[in-house]
Amino acid sequence: MTIFDRVAHLPLTVDTVSTTRRESDTSSGFLRKTTLFSLSGDGERGQGEDVTYDAEDHDALAEVSDDVFGLEGRYDSFADFSASLDDVNLFPTKDPERETSRHYRRWALESAGLDLALRQNDTDLATAVGRERDPVRFVVSTRLGDPPSAERVEMLLDHDPDCQFKLDPTSEWDDALVTTLADYDCVRILDLKGMYEGTDVDQAPDLELYDRVINGFSEAVIEDPAFTDETRPLFDGHEGRVSWDYPITGVESVDELPFEPSWLNIKPSRFGTVESLFDTIEYADERSISLYGGGQFELDVGRDHIQLLASVFYPDGPNDVAPSGYNLPDPPADLAVSPLEPGDDPSGLDF
Template identity: 80%
Template structure:
């Protein structure tokens, strides 16, 4: 029985649908907007967060009726509900700014429906798939400003000397900054952003930057490099440190990578469907790949969901699932420290 088989047969009833909007400034210097879907029925409510990045897509959705998606009804199984979404136009009033947004909104509805189905059947995700919820190790993902400095990292280390980080190197990281960060011994993932196109965080494949990063951080995970004739040789012998994030949307995307990976960053919204997410996790586990979770500046229940998935499937990885407060421009003192402890008596997709 596959992971998806364990939840596929859960019946669910959707009696109403509603939405909430959230927004917050972020440490990366942009105003984040998200939309949370609430599906209710039989006295229970399931929630899922649309992490589409473009504010205009959330603004357009806010102008449409709550019931614009025709999904109210009773379904004999979660699998039936998921199949029904194949015929639903998730962007009925405007084409999304990015194609990936189709998956993001699909995941919001699928996660809300799975949350509801689990609650209506008096169970939770870990119990349904036959696994445990373990404490979750997390890293803090942050950018270092313009011009970049180690100040933010050092501020967080003063509050928690055991804090670990996922950082986004840019071409203006010089040798002194790399050395200063490496000396702290706290950087676990370096996201090279080489797989993004047309976004505000694109980083061109820079051989000099890659060389500084690969040699300067001898044991950190190297995420999403862009391979060119000049950059590929820099990773010779370092392939087991290379991880992939942005390209990973399902099993086929893993199979199409330049080489079989040792590591993957799992961001559930990139997969769109629960079935694709679970199939990819199983595929990776069968091949001994190390997994860790990734965040997308979730502002509400989506953060809880990625923490839960990490807890159930990859609790010991360098999970980019830190509590939301770490994403604020000025993080408050007293934030939870790693590892995060699961709550008692969970229901649905509660962490």
């Protein structure tokens, strides 16, 4: 029985659908907006968060009625609920600003449906799939400003001397900054963002930058490099440190990578469906590929969901699932430290 099979059979009833907007300033200098979907039925409520990045897409959704998707009804199984979404136009008034957002919104509804199905059947995810919720180790993902400096890392280390980080190197990083950061011995992942196109965080392949971080952080995982004739040779002998994030949307996408990976960053919303996510986790487990969870500035239950998935499937990875307070420009003093402990008496997708 596959992981998905263990939840696919759960029936659910959707009586009402509602949406709520969320927004917050972030440490990366932009106003984050998300939409929370709530599916209610039989006295229970399941929720999922649409992490689409473009505010225009959230604004367009806010202009339509909550029942526009026609999801109300009785479903014999969660698999049936998921299949019904194949025929739903999730962007009814306009196409999304970018195609990746179709998966993000699909995941919001899939996760809300799964949350509801688990609750209506008086169970939680870990129990349903026959696993435990373990304490979750996390890293803090942050950018270092313009011009870049180690100040934010140092501020967070003052809060927690054992804090570990996922950082986004840019061409402005110089040898002195790399040396300073490396001396703190706290950087677990370096996200080169070489696969992004048309975003505010694009980082073009940079031979000097790649060489600087590969050698400056000898133990760190290197995420999403852009391979060119010039940059690819830099990774000879370092393939085991390379991880992939942006391209990973399902099993087929893993098979299409330049070489069999040792690491994958699992961002549930990139997969769109619960089945694709679970199939990919299972595929990676069978091949001893190390996994860790990824965050997308979730503002509500989406953060809880990625922490839960990390807890159930890859708790010891360098999970980019730190509490949302770490994303604030001025983090509060009472931030939780790693590892995060799961709560008591879970239901649905509670962590």
